[in-house]
Amino acid sequence: MSALEATELYRFFHAGDDEVVALRGIALILNAGEFTALRGPSGSGKSTLLACLAGIDEPDGGVVSVLGERMTRRPEPERDRLRARHFGMLMQSGNLFDHLTVRTNIRLQMEISGRGRPDEIDDLVRSLGLDGLADVLPAYLSGGEAARAGLAVALAAKPAILLCDEPTAEVDAATEQLVIDRLIESCRSGAAVLVVTHSPALAARADRIINIRDGGIVHD
């Protein structure tokens, strides 16, 4: 069984009389232990796709199944439960609670998912190059540090499915390597990993690259 299956996803947005087709029939399978890079120009639907796969957003058509359970067209609390149990997510923003330290953000994720141990937090934070930042509030972090702290939250519960939206957008090459190593490690331990990226270094490490344009997968 695949970790995640999406059939023919559609998502429309309306602004006044205009209709934006953010997703037009995207079908996708993510397998355990597979590292997939997702590329596409700005506005092509990458973030919308991630939100629909994780049940944060509801597609207007199509079905997402997670480890054999349907995610789409279910009440929000059920989608939240599925997400808490199976997903780690790094979005482009809003990954951390501003009033909680990095450590407490990570611990909260462990509590919500029921997995991971607080004594693992220091190693996790250090492995992402955030030494000395576990006990600060998110306001003290740079953009790149906040993204890595968000990734620490996403990795904390050793999720079966890891979805990351541009995890290395604001970091130098050495730090990018740290992030790539953590993603690969998560994959090796059995996670299905999907990463939106513009980074050639990251795409080079992927098992598979999916390109999207105007809400559809580009097959070459």
Ligand SMILES: Nc1ncnc2c1ncn2[C@@H]1O[C@H](COP(=O)(O)OP(=O)(O)O)[C@@H](O)[C@H]1O
């Ligand atoms: N909540 C929304 N309301 C209206 N339009 C949206 C919304 N979210 C995304 N869109 C539109 O859908 C398209 C895809 O957006 P997005 O998924 O954010 O692209 P990407 O992440 O590839 O840059 C864009 O045209 C964007 O403007």
Ligand SMILES: [Mg+2]
């Ligand atoms: Mg985006």
